[in-house]
Amino acid sequence: MAIALVLVLVVVGSVLFHVLSPWWSTPIASNWSYIDNTLVITFWITGTVFTAVVLFMAYCVYRFRHKEGAKADYAPENRKLESWLTIVTAVGVAALLAPGLVVWSHFITVPKDATEVEVVAQQWQWNFRLPGVDGKLGTSNTRLVSADNPLGINPDDPDNKNNIIVIAADLHLPIGKPVNMVMRSIDVLHDFYVPEFRARMDLVPGMVTHFWFTPTRTGTFEVLCAKLCGVGHAFMRGVVKVDTEQDYQAWLQQQQTFAQMTAAAQKTGALEHPAGSTNEVAAKAN
């Protein structure tokens, strides 16, 4: 008997928890409200099914619990009922899948006017590279990574001269402009995850991955690494600041280009080794 009551309480408790608890997605800051809508549809459909199945069970347990002299029905199959249940389930599943696939096709179609921003991850920090005035990101190679060239950028490629390099510092993005995040890793898997943007992707050494989104509100957003990348994983944080166009341009002016960075390195002998910050994280991790 207690079990029937507990089953009802599980349903009531789960629904109340869902409605009343303070825990929900972070306020969205990108164009991907489609994803949130699909998520809400999924909550409705699955919540209904969960409620129906568990309440039906609770009723059965209450109504058909063993009583002296009771006997169960003998009912091996019911073709009609089984077919109907199959059809209804298939329809429900299709109702979930269809919007999901439509949104996915948006997700993987990068708009033509999206600007490219490169993310380069390493244990355990985020670096960025932006195209210069000509709008082009030059070539790169992990084999070229060194203390003076932490992102492995090809110094012989003229397209690289104007590229803007951001080492372990904040990335700024202008509001309202689609951006295609082009991503590399020089050591292990990472995942560029800003919960408020919804969209995200892994960074895989040996290949270039990407995803796109349009920032829709200004603010400061934390970048988390969401793919286990060693002991510093939980501490691998970065910051994305979404600016108004004016603020963005101001920030952009202060950044150094690859050419400037190389010149500065030659002047001082060597750049501080990028592993400096890495050790800091490792020290914290340990």
Added chain:
Amino acid sequence: MTDVTPQEAEFIPPAEVAEVELYHPHSWWTKYVFSQDAKVIAIQYASTAMAIGFVALVLSWLMRLKLGFPDTFSFITPDAYYQFMTMHGMIMVIYLLTALFLGGFGNYLIPLMVGARDMVFPYVNMLSYWIYLLAVLVLVGSFFAPGGPTGAGWTLYPPQAITSGTPGGQSWGIILMLISLILFIIGFTMGGLNYVVTVLQGRTRGMTLMRLPLTVWGIFTATVMALLAFPALFVACVMMLFDRLIGSSFFMPAVVDMGTPLDHNGGSPLLWQHLFWFFGHPEVYIVALPAFGIVSDLIATHARKNIFGYRMMVWAIIIIGALSFVVWAHHMYVSGMYPYFGFFFATTTLIIAVPTAIKVYNWVLTLWRGNIHLTLPMLFALAFIVTFVNGGLSGLFLGNVVVDVPLSDTMFVVAHFHMVMGVGPVLVVFGAIYHWYPKITGRMLNETLGRIHFWVTFIGTYLIFFPMHYIGLIGIPRRYPELGDTAFIPPSVYTLNEFITVAALVVGAAQLVFLFNLFWSLRYGKEAGDNPWRATTLEWQTAGTPPPHGNFGKELPVVYRWAYDYSVPGAPEDFIPQNDPRPLTQGGPA
């Protein structure tokens, strides 16, 4: 399609399989240690699996303590946390659940339920256990190796699995892990071939495939799947071992390891992910299908009613088994793989929900107009349905490619898979132990202790994992030993984490009650008799309890009906054993 139950005068063909010559033990060693009796091997498998599973349980407490009370348990370093986490996952999935369902329940139940004297290859079956034990010992050894066990996460994703930023990556940890997995697969293959051939060739007369209890269908299908899926993991492990030991580059592109360029070049980290999940997704169902099968039999027996839609249930098991081989990349939606795969794998993944839903409907429809005895096995079966439905439905979020994007690698995923393939199957394991312990030992488990165990486990695990989904929904990644100063995380999450930790410790304590019950009842449990649940299947119709070597008396039973003749109208009792030759008053499904 064949009839499930025979007509009145069905011809039973003469025995086609000759009586097997069993190796009868001559000494204590060959009877209890190097035994070739599947029932002894089953107990060896189950005891080893539960012992190592207990280690994994303790590891989960340590992780929860760190997550709930990071300041008090600051001595649990991220290194240690990742090692606990990796070992917890790997042990629970492979060394506990796979070994327990297939090596434990498979060995015990298959020969008894199909009416065989033993497995068809008893000697190979024995070797299977000893190699499994060796695999477990190598795994345990990695705890004591220099550098400790690997902390790469149970998915062992390269490159980090073998680079120096990961515990055990450049020391013994990962090597021992890979060797242990390779051994496990060798041992499993020996056992797995036995289970499959015994089901196909060792059935007694009259035991057609469509009369097999669903337990056997579940274990059989899971074993076939495991034989097809484990080789993918096997080759992947061998390749990673080469990458780690002799510097090959199967999974390793050119990378820089903490400022030092490595010699690797041209390998693909994604290749590992495809191979791993080609094994890893079927693995979910390798654990789930035996649970599906067993829970069907628990519900039918304790509701005194035939399982609803038996043939649909069999086909659902087979279809789920087949489909589970074409869904693997739903673990990789944000991995950077070819994006158009998303359409295919989301579609196959959601299609698999249909046969799975049918199974759930048929379980609850079996309860409808049943005569429900709220015994411990029935309670665990009910708890399983709740947990499994919950976990299955959250799978619809993660399977639907674009919904997975914000949720992937968050605590939502952790909550989902613990519900669906952690707690769910474990509840079935408990139900099954309460159900078959009387056959294995001749004594009933203590009812009061059992009820304490049930209520704390069921309610406790729900309280742990249901709220955890919402932590993930906020966007908190999994595999974080501490959350740090993160602006978007409200302070209430820390309180929730403390609550979950307390719940986990209470649930853990309840498992000690269960463990105590297992030993206590061995001696003081109520005498069970041969068929305490008044069940129809052959394992309850043996001459003695526990059944002797060879299982049945002088003659093997002959099967006349399906496994679900409960509450047949006109029958004097509310069950008719499968080997009862009396004609039926009513047929089964046409």
